[in-house]
Structure formats: structure tokens, C-alpha cells
Amino acid sequence: MAFKLINARPSPYGRKIAIALHEKGIAYDVQYDVPWGNETCTPHFSPLEQLPILIRDDVEFIYDSVYIMDWLEARFPYPALLPSDIDARLLVMKRRMLGERVMEFAQSLIFEMHRPEPSQSWVDRQTRKIAGGLAEIENLSGTIVPKVNDAINQGDIAIATSLLGLEFAISAGLSPDLDVLRWRGRYPRITRLIEALEVRPSFVATTPATMDVNLKATVN
Numbered sequence: 054m055a056f057k058l059i060n061a062r063p064s065p066y067g068r069k070i071a072i073a074l075h076e077k078g079i080a081y082d083v084q085y086d087v088p089w090g091n092e093t094c095t096p097h098f099s100p101l102e103q104l105p106i107l108i109r110d111d112v113e114f115i116y117d118s119v120y121i122m123d124w125l126e127a128r129f130p131y132p133a134l135l136p137s138d139i140d141a142r143l144l145v146m147k148r149r150m151l152g153e154r155v156m157e158f159a160q161s162l163i164f165e166m167h168r169p170e171p172s173q174s175w176v177d178r179q180t181r182k183i184a185g186g187l188a189e190i191e192n193l194s195g196t197i198v199p200k201v202n203d204a205i206n207q208g209d210i211a212i213a214t215s216l217l218g219l220e221f222a223i224s225a226g227l228s229p230d231l232d233v234l235r236w237r238g239r240y241p242r243i244t245r246l247i248e249a250l251e252v253r254p255s256f257v258a259t260t261p262a263t264m265d266v267n268l269k270a271t272v273n
Contacts, residue, residue, distance in 0.1 A: 056081035059098065059106040061088065062262040063225065065156055065218030066118040067105035072210050073122060075255035077129050081107075119153065122207055134207045148193055148208030155186040156215035163228045180233045187236055187243070194242035198249040205250065213250045216243065221261045 058074070058081050060067035074081050088095040088104050098106045099116035107115040107124075115124050126135055136142050162179035165171045190212055199205050216236050222228035237244050250256055 055110055057108040057111075058083045059086050059094065059104060059108065060084070061086060061104050063218070063221060063227065064104055064261070065214040068218070068259045068261060069118055069210050069214045070105050070107060070121050070125075071259040072214065072255045073125055073134060073207075075258060076134065076205065076210075077125065077132060079125075079129060122149075126207075132204060134205070134210070136206065144193065145206045145208040148190065149211040151186050151190050151193070152208065152211030152213075152215045155183055155190070156218060158182040158186065159215075159219055159222075159228075159234060162231070162233075163222065166229050166231070180231075183233050187240060191240040191242050194246055196242065198245050200249070201253055205253075209246065209250060212243070213247045213256070216247060217251060217256075218261065225263045227263075 056074070056079060058067065058070060060071065060083055062085050071081075071083070084094075086093055086095055086104060088102060093102075095104060095106065096102050098108065098114040101116060103116065105116075105118055105121065107121050109115065115121050122134070126133070135145055158179050162176060162183065165175050165179065194212075199209070219228070219234045220237065223230050223234060228234065237247075
């Protein structure tokens with residue numbers, strides 16, 4: 054099989070897929086796109102017009118990051134990124150969900166902050182959601198962190214790509230430096246986990262990069 058990943062350079066969702074491909078040893082080419090740009094190719098491959106998109110053999114288009122992760126696990130079950138034990142599997146899926154939702158709430162908050170007159174009630178609500186999600190991730194995180202050659206899972210990947218994505222958004226000027234997005238050191242278990250993950254080859258090889266985007270123009 055030949056794979057191509059259509060991705061956006063700073064996207065934590067696309068990075069999640071790239072890391073899974075690396076961890077499973079699946080070779081792929083990458084094509085970067087701006088889904089709201091005039092020259093975007095995204096609508097040709099996804100009815101949702103969102104990235105990432107995984108293309109198999111130029112004939113099958115797999116879209117939506119959650120579904121792509123499930124597709125990869127079904128087609129390439131080894132090494133497993135979801136445990137076979139049902140209780141362990143459900144815990145990983147819960148952690149995966151929390152990582153994904155925190156990123157969604159953070160994106161909603163960031164876009165709102167780029168509006169000329171942000172809604173304070175909306176900002177407050179998203180801030181509470183992010184804080185609650187991070188607290189729950191911390192609560193569900195174990196005290197043992199994976200070594201470089203240890204197995205990791207979809208929960209680890211979703212949490213790490215989301216929270217590293219928040220750090221990148223701040224450092225790249227895509228987001229205001231909001232206190233609620235500053236997780237490193239504030240949540241000890243999360244911090245230890247991500248510090249262990251971000252030195253893995255799959256994470257090093259998929260470091261996000263900036264792209265040309267005007268968020269103020271996007272939300273106005």
C-alpha cells in the first residue's frame with residue numbers, strides 16, 4: 054500500500070495521524086495544505102473539507118482524525134495503539150476523547166479571542182471546559198511514564214499532540230498567551246508524560262511548523 058497524508062503544518066490532528074503512522078512503521082508521503090485557502094485540494098478528498106486526510110493507493114480517501122486512527126488500528130493492528138483488555142481499552146479511549154475535546158475547546162477560545170469584541174460569557178465557558186478537561190486528564194494519568202522504546206497508546210498521542218499544539222500556538226503567535234493554556238508544570242503527571250513522549254522519534258519527526266494564516270480575517 055502507498056499512503057499520502059494531507060496535512061496542515063501546525064495541526065495537532067494531523068500530527069496525531071503522522072505519529073501513529075510512525076509508531077506502526079507505515080511509510081507515507083506528506084502534502085501540506087491550507088483548507089480555507091483559494092488553492093486548497095481538501096474538498097476533492099473530503100466532504101467535510103477538513104484535514105487531515107489519509108489517501109491509500111490514490112483510490113481510498115480516509116478523513117476525520119478519529120476515524121483515521123480507528124481505520125489504522127483495524128487495518129494495521131500491530132503494534133497496537135489500543136489495548137485488547139476491555140477496561141484498559143476504555144480508559145485509553147476516555148483519555149483520547151479528553152485530549153481531543155480540550156483541543157476543540159481551546160481552538161474555540163482562541164478564535165473567539167481574535168474577534169473584535171469577544172463574548173466574555175463564551176470565553177469563560179470555554180476556559181472552564183479546558184480547565185476541567187486538564188484536571189481530569191491529570192487525574193487519569195498514571196505515575197509511570199513510557200520510556201523511548203516502550204509502547205504508547207492513542208490516549209497518550211491525543212493528549213500530547215493537543216497540549217503540545219497549545220504550546221506551539223502560543224509560541225507561534227497563533228494564540229494569545231492565556232493562563233488556562235499553560236499546562237506544563239501546573240499538572241505534574243501530564244508534564245512528566247509529555248516530556249517523556251516529546252523525545253520519541255515519532256514526535257521529533259512530526260514537529261509542527263507555522264503556516265500563513267490570518268486568524269482575525271478568518272473569524273471576521
